[in-house]
Amino acid sequence: MNARVQSAPFDLAAEMRGFGEGAGAVVTFCGIVRDDSGRMTALEIEHYPGMTERALNDYGQEAAGRFDLTDWRIIHRYGHLAVGEQIMMVATAARHRRAAFDAADYLMDWLKSRAPFWKREIAHDGSGEWVEAKTSDEEALARW
Amino acid sequence: MNARVQSAPFDLAAEMRGFGEGAGAVVTFCGIVRDDSGRMTALEIEHYPGMTERALNDYGQEAAGRFDLTDWRIIHRYGHLAVGEQIMMVATAARHRRAAFDAADYLMDWLKSRAPFWKREIAHDGSGEWVEAKTSDEEALARW
Amino acid sequence: MTLDILYFAWLRERVGQPRERIETEAATIRDLVAELAVRDEWHAAAFADMSAVRCAVDQQLADLDTQLAGSREVAFFPPMTGG
Protein backbone atom coordinates (compact mmCIF):
# COMPACT_ATOMS: atom_id res chain seq x y z
CA MET A 1 0.00 0.00 0.00
CA ASN A 2 2.49 2.60 -1.13
CA ALA A 3 3.77 4.70 -3.98
CA ARG A 4 7.43 5.31 -4.79
CA VAL A 5 9.09 7.82 -7.10
CA GLN A 6 12.66 7.00 -8.05
CA SER A 7 15.24 7.35 -10.79
CA ALA A 8 16.65 3.87 -10.19
CA PRO A 9 15.28 0.85 -12.10
CA PHE A 10 12.84 -1.43 -10.30
CA ASP A 11 12.50 -5.20 -10.55
CA LEU A 12 8.88 -6.09 -11.31
CA ALA A 13 9.53 -9.69 -10.34
CA ALA A 14 10.98 -8.72 -6.96
CA GLU A 15 8.15 -6.25 -6.34
CA MET A 16 5.59 -9.00 -6.91
CA ARG A 17 7.05 -11.36 -4.31
CA GLY A 18 4.53 -11.62 -1.49
CA PHE A 19 2.33 -8.95 -3.02
CA GLY A 20 -1.40 -9.45 -2.54
CA GLU A 21 -1.26 -12.39 -0.15
CA GLY A 22 -4.78 -13.25 0.94
CA ALA A 23 -6.34 -11.72 -2.19
CA GLY A 24 -8.19 -13.64 -4.87
CA ALA A 25 -6.90 -11.62 -7.81
CA VAL A 26 -3.73 -9.67 -8.56
CA VAL A 27 -3.26 -7.44 -11.62
CA THR A 28 -0.05 -5.70 -12.62
CA PHE A 29 0.65 -3.17 -15.32
CA CYS A 30 4.15 -2.26 -16.41
CA GLY A 31 4.98 0.52 -18.88
CA ILE A 32 8.15 0.32 -20.97
CA VAL A 33 9.88 3.07 -23.04
CA ARG A 34 8.92 2.44 -26.66
CA ASP A 35 10.23 4.08 -29.81
CA ASP A 36 7.19 4.55 -32.02
CA SER A 37 8.73 7.11 -34.36
CA GLY A 38 12.00 5.30 -35.06
CA ARG A 39 13.88 8.48 -34.12
CA MET A 40 13.93 8.17 -30.34
CA THR A 41 16.70 6.80 -28.10
CA ALA A 42 15.37 7.71 -24.69
CA LEU A 43 12.79 9.54 -22.61
CA GLU A 44 13.70 12.22 -20.13
CA ILE A 45 11.11 12.39 -17.41
CA GLU A 46 10.82 15.49 -15.24
CA HIS A 47 8.62 15.52 -12.14
CA TYR A 48 7.56 17.79 -9.30
CA PRO A 49 9.52 16.64 -6.24
CA GLY A 50 7.40 17.00 -3.12
CA MET A 51 4.11 16.78 -4.94
CA THR A 52 4.62 13.60 -6.97
CA GLU A 53 4.89 10.96 -4.28
CA ARG A 54 2.00 12.47 -2.31
CA ALA A 55 -0.23 12.66 -5.39
CA LEU A 56 0.47 9.00 -6.22
CA ASN A 57 -0.27 7.96 -2.66
CA ASP A 58 -3.52 9.95 -2.75
CA TYR A 59 -4.61 8.25 -6.00
CA GLY A 60 -3.66 4.84 -4.64
CA GLN A 61 -5.64 5.34 -1.45
CA GLU A 62 -8.61 6.66 -3.40
CA ALA A 63 -8.55 3.59 -5.65
CA ALA A 64 -8.18 1.28 -2.64
CA GLY A 65 -11.38 2.66 -1.16
CA ARG A 66 -13.30 2.77 -4.40
CA PHE A 67 -12.43 -0.80 -5.50
CA ASP A 68 -12.02 -2.36 -2.05
CA LEU A 69 -8.40 -3.31 -2.70
CA THR A 70 -6.53 -5.50 -0.25
CA ASP A 71 -3.18 -4.20 -1.51
CA TRP A 72 -1.74 -1.84 -4.13
CA ARG A 73 1.62 -0.49 -5.25
CA ILE A 74 2.71 2.27 -7.61
CA ILE A 75 6.30 2.85 -8.74
CA HIS A 76 7.14 5.63 -11.20
CA ARG A 77 10.61 6.55 -12.41
CA TYR A 78 12.03 9.89 -13.52
CA GLY A 79 15.25 10.99 -15.24
CA HIS A 80 16.89 9.52 -18.34
CA LEU A 81 15.29 6.25 -19.48
CA ALA A 82 16.55 4.46 -22.60
CA VAL A 83 14.20 2.69 -25.01
CA GLY A 84 13.34 -0.70 -23.53
CA GLU A 85 13.63 0.44 -19.90
CA GLN A 86 10.68 0.11 -17.53
CA ILE A 87 9.04 3.47 -16.72
CA MET A 88 6.46 2.57 -14.13
CA MET A 89 4.31 -0.14 -12.63
CA VAL A 90 0.99 -0.46 -10.89
CA ALA A 91 -0.13 -3.54 -8.96
CA THR A 92 -3.56 -4.10 -7.46
CA ALA A 93 -4.91 -6.93 -5.29
CA ALA A 94 -8.59 -7.55 -4.56
CA ARG A 95 -10.95 -10.36 -3.64
CA HIS A 96 -12.43 -10.42 -7.13
CA ARG A 97 -11.02 -10.22 -10.62
CA ARG A 98 -13.17 -7.31 -11.87
CA ALA A 99 -12.09 -5.01 -9.02
CA ALA A 100 -8.39 -5.75 -9.51
CA PHE A 101 -8.59 -5.11 -13.27
CA ASP A 102 -10.67 -1.96 -12.93
CA ALA A 103 -8.48 -0.49 -10.20
CA ALA A 104 -5.30 -0.96 -12.27
CA ASP A 105 -6.99 0.57 -15.31
CA TYR A 106 -8.31 3.47 -13.21
CA LEU A 107 -4.92 4.18 -11.65
CA MET A 108 -3.28 4.22 -15.09
CA ASP A 109 -5.83 6.77 -16.29
CA TRP A 110 -5.04 8.96 -13.28
CA LEU A 111 -1.30 8.63 -13.70
CA LYS A 112 -1.47 9.53 -17.40
CA SER A 113 -3.28 12.82 -16.86
CA ARG A 114 -2.94 13.81 -13.21
CA ALA A 115 0.45 12.75 -11.94
CA PRO A 116 3.02 15.58 -12.20
CA PHE A 117 5.39 14.01 -14.74
CA TRP A 118 6.47 15.47 -18.07
CA LYS A 119 8.15 13.41 -20.75
CA ARG A 120 10.65 14.59 -23.34
CA GLU A 121 11.62 12.36 -26.27
CA ILE A 122 15.35 12.40 -26.92
CA ALA A 123 16.28 11.82 -30.57
CA HIS A 124 19.44 10.20 -31.97
CA ASP A 125 20.97 13.64 -32.57
CA GLY A 126 20.46 14.60 -28.92
CA SER A 127 17.59 17.03 -29.54
CA GLY A 128 14.54 16.76 -27.34
CA GLU A 129 10.86 17.38 -27.79
CA TRP A 130 8.19 17.53 -25.08
CA VAL A 131 5.50 14.87 -25.39
CA GLU A 132 2.08 16.46 -25.71
CA ALA A 133 -0.77 15.25 -23.56
CA LYS A 134 -3.32 13.20 -25.50
CA THR A 135 -6.99 14.14 -25.63
CA SER A 136 -7.71 10.39 -25.48
CA ASP A 137 -6.02 10.16 -22.06
CA GLU A 138 -8.21 12.95 -20.73
CA GLU A 139 -11.28 11.23 -22.16
CA ALA A 140 -10.23 7.92 -20.58
CA LEU A 141 -10.25 9.60 -17.18
CA ALA A 142 -13.80 10.87 -17.73
CA ARG A 143 -15.05 7.25 -17.91
CA TRP A 144 -14.85 6.77 -14.17
CA MET B 1 3.65 -17.20 -26.64
CA ASN B 2 2.55 -20.41 -24.95
CA ALA B 3 0.10 -22.00 -22.56
CA ARG B 4 0.98 -24.55 -19.88
CA VAL B 5 -1.23 -26.81 -17.81
CA GLN B 6 0.43 -28.24 -14.72
CA SER B 7 -0.23 -29.41 -11.16
CA ALA B 8 3.03 -27.89 -9.85
CA PRO B 9 3.10 -24.34 -8.47
CA PHE B 10 4.45 -21.59 -10.71
CA ASP B 11 6.51 -18.55 -9.75
CA LEU B 12 4.86 -15.42 -11.15
CA ALA B 13 8.04 -13.43 -10.56
CA ALA B 14 10.19 -15.94 -12.46
CA GLU B 15 7.65 -16.13 -15.28
CA MET B 16 7.81 -12.35 -15.70
CA ARG B 17 11.58 -12.21 -16.16
CA GLY B 18 12.26 -11.19 -19.73
CA PHE B 19 8.59 -11.37 -20.64
CA GLY B 20 7.40 -8.76 -23.14
CA GLU B 21 10.77 -7.31 -24.07
CA GLY B 22 10.28 -4.75 -26.80
CA ALA B 23 6.67 -4.09 -25.82
CA GLY B 24 5.33 -0.82 -24.45
CA ALA B 25 2.88 -2.34 -21.99
CA VAL B 26 2.73 -5.56 -19.99
CA VAL B 27 -0.32 -6.69 -18.01
CA THR B 28 -0.48 -9.73 -15.74
CA PHE B 29 -3.38 -11.33 -13.95
CA CYS B 30 -2.93 -13.91 -11.24
CA GLY B 31 -5.78 -15.84 -9.60
CA ILE B 32 -5.44 -17.14 -6.03
CA VAL B 33 -7.58 -19.71 -4.17
CA ARG B 34 -9.86 -17.72 -1.89
CA ASP B 35 -12.18 -18.92 0.87
CA ASP B 36 -15.28 -16.78 0.54
CA SER B 37 -17.58 -19.01 2.56
CA GLY B 38 -15.30 -19.56 5.55
CA ARG B 39 -15.81 -23.34 5.17
CA MET B 40 -13.31 -24.10 2.46
CA THR B 41 -9.75 -25.44 2.83
CA ALA B 42 -8.87 -26.15 -0.79
CA LEU B 43 -10.00 -26.41 -4.39
CA GLU B 44 -9.74 -29.61 -6.38
CA ILE B 45 -9.43 -28.80 -10.05
CA GLU B 46 -10.21 -31.43 -12.65
CA HIS B 47 -9.37 -30.89 -16.30
CA TYR B 48 -9.56 -32.63 -19.69
CA PRO B 49 -6.02 -33.81 -20.47
CA GLY B 50 -5.35 -33.52 -24.18
CA MET B 51 -7.92 -30.84 -24.79
CA THR B 52 -6.91 -28.29 -22.15
CA GLU B 53 -3.47 -27.22 -23.31
CA ARG B 54 -4.61 -27.03 -26.92
CA ALA B 55 -7.67 -24.97 -26.03
CA LEU B 56 -5.56 -22.50 -24.02
CA ASN B 57 -3.07 -22.20 -26.90
CA ASP B 58 -5.96 -21.59 -29.31
CA TYR B 59 -7.38 -18.82 -27.08
CA GLY B 60 -3.95 -17.25 -26.65
CA GLN B 61 -3.29 -17.20 -30.38
CA GLU B 62 -6.72 -15.81 -31.06
CA ALA B 63 -6.14 -13.01 -28.55
CA ALA B 64 -2.67 -12.32 -29.98
CA GLY B 65 -4.18 -11.70 -33.41
CA ARG B 66 -7.15 -9.73 -32.17
CA PHE B 67 -5.16 -7.39 -29.91
CA ASP B 68 -1.87 -7.39 -31.83
CA LEU B 69 0.06 -8.82 -28.87
CA THR B 70 3.84 -9.01 -29.00
CA ASP B 71 3.86 -11.75 -26.35
CA TRP B 72 1.46 -13.72 -24.14
CA ARG B 73 1.56 -16.53 -21.60
CA ILE B 74 -1.10 -18.61 -19.87
CA ILE B 75 -0.43 -21.02 -17.00
CA HIS B 76 -3.28 -22.94 -15.36
CA ARG B 77 -2.92 -25.48 -12.58
CA TYR B 78 -5.02 -28.54 -11.74
CA GLY B 79 -5.19 -30.92 -8.78
CA HIS B 80 -5.40 -30.09 -5.08
CA LEU B 81 -4.81 -26.38 -4.36
CA ALA B 82 -4.98 -25.05 -0.79
CA VAL B 83 -6.48 -21.66 0.05
CA GLY B 84 -3.83 -19.03 -0.69
CA GLU B 85 -2.20 -20.96 -3.55
CA GLN B 86 -1.99 -19.48 -7.03
CA ILE B 87 -4.39 -21.12 -9.51
CA MET B 88 -3.46 -19.50 -12.79
CA MET B 89 -1.88 -16.55 -14.50
CA VAL B 90 -2.22 -14.67 -17.76
CA ALA B 91 0.37 -12.21 -19.09
CA THR B 92 -0.01 -10.03 -22.17
CA ALA B 93 2.43 -7.67 -23.87
CA ALA B 94 1.52 -5.09 -26.50
CA ARG B 95 2.70 -1.78 -27.90
CA HIS B 96 -0.10 0.08 -26.18
CA ARG B 97 -1.69 -0.04 -22.78
CA ARG B 98 -5.31 -0.52 -23.89
CA ALA B 99 -4.49 -3.61 -25.97
CA ALA B 100 -2.54 -5.26 -23.14
CA PHE B 101 -5.35 -4.61 -20.62
CA ASP B 102 -8.13 -5.72 -22.96
CA ALA B 103 -6.31 -8.87 -24.05
CA ALA B 104 -5.77 -9.99 -20.44
CA ASP B 105 -9.40 -9.25 -19.60
CA TYR B 106 -10.57 -11.11 -22.73
CA LEU B 107 -8.42 -14.16 -22.00
CA MET B 108 -9.77 -14.32 -18.45
CA ASP B 109 -13.34 -14.28 -19.75
CA TRP B 110 -12.50 -17.16 -22.09
CA LEU B 111 -10.75 -19.17 -19.41
CA LYS B 112 -13.65 -18.76 -16.98
CA SER B 113 -16.26 -20.16 -19.34
CA ARG B 114 -14.53 -22.07 -22.14
CA ALA B 115 -11.44 -23.74 -20.73
CA PRO B 116 -12.14 -27.37 -19.71
CA PHE B 117 -11.57 -27.06 -15.95
CA TRP B 118 -14.00 -27.94 -13.18
CA LYS B 119 -13.54 -26.81 -9.61
CA ARG B 120 -14.66 -28.56 -6.46
CA GLU B 121 -14.56 -26.79 -3.10
CA ILE B 122 -13.19 -29.01 -0.35
CA ALA B 123 -14.61 -28.23 3.11
CA HIS B 124 -12.91 -28.67 6.51
CA ASP B 125 -14.71 -32.02 7.00
CA GLY B 126 -13.33 -33.33 3.70
CA SER B 127 -16.62 -33.13 1.80
CA GLY B 128 -16.55 -31.58 -1.65
CA GLU B 129 -19.00 -29.59 -3.73
CA TRP B 130 -18.73 -28.73 -7.42
CA VAL B 131 -18.53 -25.01 -8.13
CA GLU B 132 -21.38 -23.90 -10.38
CA ALA B 133 -20.67 -21.76 -13.42
CA LYS B 134 -21.79 -18.18 -12.99
CA THR B 135 -24.21 -16.51 -15.36
CA SER B 136 -22.10 -13.36 -14.94
CA ASP B 137 -19.07 -15.15 -16.41
CA GLU B 138 -21.08 -16.15 -19.47
CA GLU B 139 -22.32 -12.59 -19.82
CA ALA B 140 -18.80 -11.23 -19.52
CA LEU B 141 -17.77 -13.33 -22.51
CA ALA B 142 -20.62 -11.88 -24.58
CA ARG B 143 -19.05 -8.40 -24.27
CA TRP B 144 -16.36 -9.16 -26.85
CA MET C 1 -18.52 -46.58 -35.54
CA THR C 2 -16.47 -46.93 -32.36
CA LEU C 3 -16.48 -43.91 -30.03
CA ASP C 4 -14.64 -43.17 -26.79
CA ILE C 5 -17.04 -41.37 -24.46
CA LEU C 6 -15.46 -39.29 -21.67
CA TYR C 7 -17.18 -37.84 -18.61
CA PHE C 8 -15.91 -35.09 -16.31
CA ALA C 9 -16.83 -33.61 -12.92
CA TRP C 10 -20.33 -34.55 -11.71
CA LEU C 11 -21.19 -36.24 -14.99
CA ARG C 12 -18.32 -38.64 -14.31
CA GLU C 13 -19.65 -39.23 -10.81
CA ARG C 14 -23.22 -39.88 -11.98
CA VAL C 15 -22.23 -42.27 -14.76
CA GLY C 16 -19.84 -43.97 -12.34
CA GLN C 17 -16.87 -44.13 -14.74
CA PRO C 18 -14.53 -41.63 -16.45
CA ARG C 19 -14.77 -43.21 -19.92
CA GLU C 20 -16.33 -45.99 -21.94
CA ARG C 21 -15.97 -47.28 -25.49
CA ILE C 22 -19.18 -47.83 -27.43
CA GLU C 23 -20.42 -48.86 -30.83
CA THR C 24 -23.00 -46.49 -32.29
CA GLU C 25 -24.64 -45.32 -35.49
CA ALA C 26 -25.66 -41.95 -33.96
CA ALA C 27 -25.45 -39.13 -36.53
CA THR C 28 -25.33 -36.22 -34.06
CA ILE C 29 -24.55 -35.59 -30.40
CA ARG C 30 -28.30 -35.35 -29.83
CA ASP C 31 -28.78 -38.89 -31.17
CA LEU C 32 -25.86 -40.13 -29.09
CA VAL C 33 -27.26 -38.63 -25.89
CA ALA C 34 -30.63 -40.29 -26.59
CA GLU C 35 -28.84 -43.67 -26.88
CA LEU C 36 -26.67 -43.21 -23.80
CA ALA C 37 -29.48 -41.89 -21.57
CA VAL C 38 -31.45 -45.17 -21.81
CA ARG C 39 -28.48 -47.43 -20.97
CA ASP C 40 -29.15 -47.50 -17.20
CA GLU C 41 -30.29 -45.30 -14.33
CA TRP C 42 -26.79 -43.79 -13.89
CA HIS C 43 -26.60 -42.61 -17.48
CA ALA C 44 -30.20 -41.41 -17.20
CA ALA C 45 -29.27 -39.30 -14.15
CA ALA C 46 -26.22 -37.83 -15.92
CA PHE C 47 -28.25 -36.72 -18.93
CA ALA C 48 -31.45 -35.76 -17.06
CA ASP C 49 -30.95 -32.01 -17.54
CA MET C 50 -29.23 -31.27 -20.83
CA SER C 51 -29.20 -27.52 -20.11
CA ALA C 52 -26.44 -28.31 -17.59
CA VAL C 53 -24.40 -30.47 -19.97
CA ARG C 54 -21.69 -29.27 -22.35
CA CYS C 55 -19.77 -31.39 -24.83
CA ALA C 56 -16.71 -31.63 -27.04
CA VAL C 57 -16.08 -33.73 -30.13
CA ASP C 58 -12.46 -34.72 -30.68
CA GLN C 59 -11.46 -32.12 -28.07
CA GLN C 60 -13.25 -29.19 -29.71
CA LEU C 61 -16.29 -27.61 -28.05
CA ALA C 62 -19.46 -28.76 -29.81
CA ASP C 63 -23.24 -28.60 -29.47
CA LEU C 64 -26.14 -31.04 -29.75
CA ASP C 65 -26.37 -30.65 -33.51
CA THR C 66 -22.71 -31.40 -34.17
CA GLN C 67 -22.28 -34.28 -36.65
CA LEU C 68 -20.36 -37.31 -35.41
CA ALA C 69 -19.22 -38.85 -38.73
CA GLY C 70 -15.49 -39.57 -38.57
CA SER C 71 -15.18 -38.68 -34.88
CA ARG C 72 -13.33 -40.76 -32.34
CA GLU C 73 -13.85 -39.09 -28.96
CA VAL C 74 -16.87 -37.35 -27.40
CA ALA C 75 -16.72 -35.75 -23.96
CA PHE C 76 -19.59 -34.67 -21.73
CA PHE C 77 -19.16 -32.28 -18.79
CA PRO C 78 -20.84 -29.48 -16.80
CA PRO C 79 -20.34 -25.81 -17.72
CA MET C 80 -16.64 -25.06 -17.30
CA THR C 81 -15.31 -23.18 -14.28
CA GLY C 82 -11.73 -22.26 -15.13
CA GLY C 83 -9.75 -19.17 -14.22
Added chain:
Amino acid sequence: MTLDILYFAWLRERVGQPRERIETEAATIRDLVAELAVRDEWHAAAFADMSAVRCAVDQQLADLDTQLAGSREVAFFPPMTGG
Protein backbone atom coordinates in the same frame (compact mmCIF):
# COMPACT_ATOMS: atom_id res chain seq x y z
CA MET D 1 2.36 37.77 0.74
CA THR D 2 5.51 35.90 -0.28
CA LEU D 3 5.04 33.12 -2.83
CA ASP D 4 7.44 30.58 -4.32
CA ILE D 5 6.60 30.15 -8.00
CA LEU D 6 7.74 26.90 -9.66
CA TYR D 7 7.86 26.13 -13.38
CA PHE D 8 8.12 22.73 -15.03
CA ALA D 9 8.83 21.35 -18.52
CA TRP D 10 8.48 23.92 -21.32
CA LEU D 11 7.13 26.57 -18.97
CA ARG D 12 10.43 26.33 -17.09
CA GLU D 13 12.30 26.68 -20.37
CA ARG D 14 10.28 29.69 -21.51
CA VAL D 15 10.55 31.52 -18.19
CA GLY D 16 14.23 30.64 -18.11
CA GLN D 17 14.32 29.52 -14.48
CA PRO D 18 12.83 26.69 -12.41
CA ARG D 19 11.62 28.88 -9.54
CA GLU D 20 11.38 32.42 -8.26
CA ARG D 21 10.19 34.07 -5.05
CA ILE D 22 7.80 36.99 -5.42
CA GLU D 23 5.75 39.42 -3.34
CA THR D 24 2.14 39.68 -4.46
CA GLU D 25 -1.33 40.67 -3.36
CA ALA D 26 -3.02 38.50 -6.00
CA ALA D 27 -6.26 36.96 -4.72
CA THR D 28 -6.50 34.12 -7.21
CA ILE D 29 -4.30 32.20 -9.63
CA ARG D 30 -5.89 34.23 -12.41
CA ASP D 31 -4.72 37.49 -10.77
CA LEU D 32 -1.26 36.01 -10.23
CA VAL D 33 -0.93 34.96 -13.88
CA ALA D 34 -1.92 38.50 -14.97
CA GLU D 35 0.87 39.90 -12.78
CA LEU D 36 3.52 37.39 -13.91
CA ALA D 37 2.69 37.62 -17.62
CA VAL D 38 3.67 41.29 -17.81
CA ARG D 39 7.04 40.86 -16.04
CA ASP D 40 9.05 40.38 -19.25
CA GLU D 41 8.89 38.72 -22.65
CA TRP D 42 9.87 35.32 -21.25
CA HIS D 43 7.03 35.25 -18.75
CA ALA D 44 4.72 36.59 -21.48
CA ALA D 45 5.71 33.66 -23.73
CA ALA D 46 5.17 31.14 -20.93
CA PHE D 47 1.64 32.37 -20.20
CA ALA D 48 0.63 33.21 -23.79
CA ASP D 49 -1.78 30.27 -24.11
CA MET D 50 -3.43 29.49 -20.79
CA SER D 51 -5.35 26.54 -22.28
CA ALA D 52 -1.97 24.74 -22.27
CA VAL D 53 -1.09 25.64 -18.68
CA ARG D 54 -1.99 23.67 -15.55
CA CYS D 55 -1.24 24.67 -11.98
CA ALA D 56 -0.98 23.50 -8.38
CA VAL D 57 -1.23 25.44 -5.14
CA ASP D 58 0.79 24.03 -2.27
CA GLN D 59 1.24 20.82 -4.31
CA GLN D 60 -2.46 20.23 -4.92
CA LEU D 61 -3.91 20.56 -8.43
CA ALA D 62 -5.78 23.87 -8.74
CA ASP D 63 -7.51 26.02 -11.34
CA LEU D 64 -7.51 29.70 -12.28
CA ASP D 65 -10.19 30.55 -9.71
CA THR D 66 -8.35 28.95 -6.78
CA GLN D 67 -7.84 31.44 -3.91
CA LEU D 68 -4.27 32.14 -2.86
CA ALA D 69 -4.80 33.40 0.70
CA GLY D 70 -2.44 31.52 3.03
CA SER D 71 -0.62 29.73 0.23
CA ARG D 72 3.16 29.43 0.00
CA GLU D 73 3.92 27.65 -3.27
CA VAL D 74 2.35 27.89 -6.72
CA ALA D 75 3.50 25.73 -9.63
CA PHE D 76 2.80 26.14 -13.35
CA PHE D 77 3.29 23.36 -15.90
CA PRO D 78 1.94 21.85 -19.15
CA PRO D 79 -0.69 19.09 -19.11
CA MET D 80 0.88 16.12 -17.36
CA THR D 81 2.16 13.10 -19.29
CA GLY D 82 2.78 10.41 -16.69
CA GLY D 83 2.36 6.66 -16.94
